[in-house]
Amino acid sequence: MMKQNSSALSTMCLSNSKNKFIYSDEQLMLLFQRGNENAYIELVNRYKDKLINFIYNYLGDKESSEDVVQEAMIKLYQKKHYYKEIAKFSTWLFTIAKNLAITELRKRKQRKITLLSHFTSDNKTYDLPSNDPEIGQEIQTDIVNKIIRTAVNQLSEKFKIVIVLRDFQGLSYEDISEIINVPIGTVKSRINRARLQLQVELKHLKK
Numbered sequence: 001m002m003k004q005n006s007s008a009l010s011t012m013c014l015s016n017s018k019n020k021f022i023y024s025d026e027q028l029m030l031l032f033q034r035g036n037e038n039a040y041i042e043l044v045n046r047y048k049d050k051l052i053n054f055i056y057n058y059l060g061d062k063e064s065s066e067d068v069v070q071e072a073m074i075k076l077y078q079k080k081h082y083y084k085e086i087a088k089f090s091t092w093l094f095t096i097a098k099n100l101a102i103t104e105l106r107k108r109k110q111r112k113i114t115l116l117s118h119f120t121s122d123n124k125t126y127d128l129p130s131n132d133p134e135i136g137q138e139i140q141t142d143i144v145n146k147i148i149r150t151a152v153n154q155l156s157e158k159f160k161i162v163i164v165l166r167d168f169q170g171l172s173y174e175d176i177s178e179i180i181n182v183p184i185g186t187v188k189s190r191i192n193r194a195r196l197q198l199q200v201e202l203k204h205l206k207k
Contacts, residue, residue: 025089057168159194
């Protein structure tokens, strides 16, 4: 029966008119493990944007985020047989992406240490590029977003990852628990502590 599904996948539409998936992630992964390349393509299409959003909120850089996601998809292809259906596919894939993001952050820290002696300050001041109200609002929003992102980036790694997964990605406590491999109670505690730290750091934005 599964062989029939596998061959049919290459010719069938993967979602119906109501945009509901015919195959679950786990079913697609099983088909991919059995050699169906179209199943892999569908998984990439389902998760590419989600992962870019996740990694971007973690790294704060779009180009690096896209590179990390591309690497995650390569690992998905190469490590397909490591996946076992006892775990949710999304949790498994997010864990791969998280580990790659952590590796990238460590590389960045090392690069900063290496290049630190080359940094200089020119003490220049810069004017805002426009007085147009709409552009000014966009600039203000961008500034606020950068302030928030900076505050999140300054959290310790164990707090940062839970905030990104919960408040930026909207994952459940259960999924976060599986991704970072700690009990749900610990996840909730870290999220609460991280939010308290952010409230202190960002309280001036409410004034």
